[in-house]
Amino acid sequence: MIKVFESLLISFSFVLLSLILIFKEKLGIGKEIFIAEIMALIQLVVLGYVIGIVFNLGIYYASIMILFMVSVSAFMVKRNVTKEKNRKIVCAAFLSTITITIISLIILTVSKTVLFEVRYLIPLMGMVIGNSTNAMSIGLERFLSDLKSEKDVLWGYLALGATEKQAVNTFVKKAVRAALTPHLNSTKAVGLIFIPGAMVGMLLAGVDPLEAAKVQITIMWMIMASNIFSVTIACYLLYKEFIHQISS
Incomplete structure (x- = not known):
């Protein structure tokens, strides 16, 4: 345990060097960076303790943890899309x-990519939930923003006899494209410019490179699908609510 914290203390040099450059160049984001990195440190250390406990408790408690992660994700999406209360x-x-x-x-x-065990399911479902959170935040913010800025186009579709669902179809497509852009950019560069995190972890653990590559590509396909489906589902669940918002 002491060795872990000693290693973290030394690794914190990355943050300190970044802060020195930020203050030297007067970039104005030093406080934000410091708080974000300290929060990440606290959250990941706590997560390490919690996962260690959950690993020993079994699949039932892992399911509760995943539901908790999904719930937190939902509130984060709402906060990123609007500051107003909106259940x-x-x-x-x-x-x-x-x-x-x-x-x-x-x-x-x-597909037997992983075994139905807690040590596999929590990290992988965390990837799904985390990426879906980012994708929905980007997609829904774009969806609502476009509906507001181009509401004349929306009213035009409706005036021509389109249903509300048909009228928002173009806006949903734009939202999904916007949400997928970060993933597409990283996917195009994978293997050429950088090695993704899951594969790095498996290689460091001594797993066969081809097995690591198989798992990593499955994860990337999983993330791509989760982004597309989560944003599309969320947009179609919320289009009536958003139309009501821009109409009032």
Whole structure:
């Protein structure tokens, strides 16, 4: 345990060097960076303790942890999309995330990419939930923003006899594209410019490189699907709510 904290203390040099450059160049984001990195440190250390406990408790408690992660994700999506209270966004984000989490869990276990064990499921479902959170935050923010800025286009579709669902279809497509852009950019560079995290971890653990590559590409496909499905589901669950917002 002491060695872990000694290693972290030395590794914190990355943050200190970054802060020195930020203050020297007067970039104005020093406080934000410091707080974010300290929060990451605290959260990951706590997560390490919690996962260590959950690993020993079994699949039932792992399911509770995953549900907790999905719930937190839903509130984060709402906060990123709007500062106003809106339970419908929370519910839509929760339903979208839990749906793609269950689908991912089924495909991973049926394909035998991983065993149905806590030590595999929590990290992988965490990837699904985390990426879905980012994708929905970007997608829904873009969806609502476009509806507001181009509401004349929306009213035009409706005036021509389109249903509300048909009228928002173009906006949903733009939202999904926006949400997928970060993933597409990283996917195009994978293996050429950088080695993704899961594969790095497996290689460091001594896993056969081809096996590591197989797992990593499955994870990337999983993340791509989770982003597309979560954003699309959330948009179609919320389009009536968003139309009401821009109409009032």
